[in-house]
Amino acid sequence: MNFELFVAQKYLLARQKQTFISVITLISILGVALGVAALIIVLGVMNGFSQNLKDKILGVNAHILVGSYEGLVQGYPELIKKIKSVSEVKGVAPFMYAEVMASGPGGVKGLILRGIRVQDAPVFELPKILIAGQIKKLEHNSSFPGIILGKELVSQLNLTLGSKVNILAPSSKRTSAGFTPKVASFELVGIFKTGMYEYDSSLGYISLEQAQKLLGIKSNGVSALEIRIFDVYKAPELAKKILKQIGYPYYTRNWIEMNQNLFSALKLEKTAMGVILAMIVLVGSFSIVTTLIMLVMEKTKDIAVMISMGATPNRIKKIFMFQGTIIGIVGTFLGYILGLGICFLLKRYQFIKLPADVYYLDHLPILLKSTDLILIGTVAILLCFLATLYPAKQAAKLEPAVALRYE
DSSP, X not given: OOHHHHHHXXXXXXXXXXXXXXXXXXXXXXXXXXXXXXXXXXXHHHHHHHHHHHHHHHHHSOSEEEEETTBSBOSHHHHHHHHHTSTTEEEEEEEEEEEEEEEETTEXXXXXXXXXXXXXXXXXXXXXXXXXXXXXXXXXXSXXXXXXXXXXXXXXXXXXXXXXXXXXXXXXXXXXXXXXXXXXXXXXXXXXXXXXXHHHTTEEEEEHHHHHHHTTOOSSOBSEEEEEESOGGGHHHHHHHHHHHHOTTEEEEEHHHHTHHHHHHHHHHHHHHHHHHHHHHHHHHHHHHHHHHHHHHHTHHHHHHHHHTTOOHHHHHHHHHHHHHHHHHHHHHHHHHHHXXXXXXXXXXXXXBOOTTTSSSSBOOOOOOHHHHHHHHHHHHHHHHHHHHHHHHHHHTOOHHHHTTTO
16 A cells, blocks of 8 residues: 555544544535435436336337328338338338227217227237237127227226227218218227326227228228337438338338437436536535645644655645545445435335326336446546545645644
């Protein structure tokens, strides 16, 4: 162990003559620890929200969407073959989209209706979120055509499996009074739950054939094609590749583009919270300045003796820089233990519950990223190190003759 580090440890571990300095040192360590712990917990929660939201959005929505400038996508079987020739594509499925009204014993509610083929249900990840009923009954049901609704919507309309649901949809049938709506009856054959209130309370699935009939579409056209890919983060470049493959009059949109505002807002909020909470670490590092300045004042005689015995100003400077850095490292270490411990408890026991009708999930999510943890530790120790520069410089300027004049 070198001389500077040895003396710095002695000053920290030895019993201080002035208890006040020891208390300030403890406050400095706790300030850094609380700042680091707060950063770990808050960034973990922000990452958890972002990842949870991303998973739920991608569980219901397309990775890439293919539409047509001419309205409906016609001749989609050939189009699907072209898209599937791209190796990174996992699955492709046609669907119809419509905004309708659903009515049941519990009242009336707006509904986003999607018409799909039963064989394409895995592309829409419907089997993963289905909690009751059967998907095959969308096309093969004995009485009314089948419909699958979200858990929250089923509850709001006071429905159960087998209940009758009336759907009011716009129709292309024109009368003297204008376009008339069309009413069709369906039987509830399935219930799904995504865990996201917005989808569970306003989304429904019927067969593609029934959707075309309900909307009065006589051709075999569909609203769009949904594409699933293996690597969701390659969606922008794959969308361009697919568009090049299929050409005009089609266009593509990817999930990043469609949800850009939402994820940009989350990223900005995470950055803002990180900067605000970093101020706690900064306050802890400023208290290190106070600790070291008071320690320099207390150890004036010791510093003068060391300089008289041949210690250079640079070595004296290093003693106090080491001391402040050790305080920062200890505080950061304690902050990691506290922050990671609380995150572990939050993730395992989920004792902080959230209202599902306000937020899109019912508990506080936690996701810790190694890059965030490394950045937090690095910034905390760097701030503590910078806080040592001024008091260490002042200690190095001390003149032995002046310090020992009255001794």
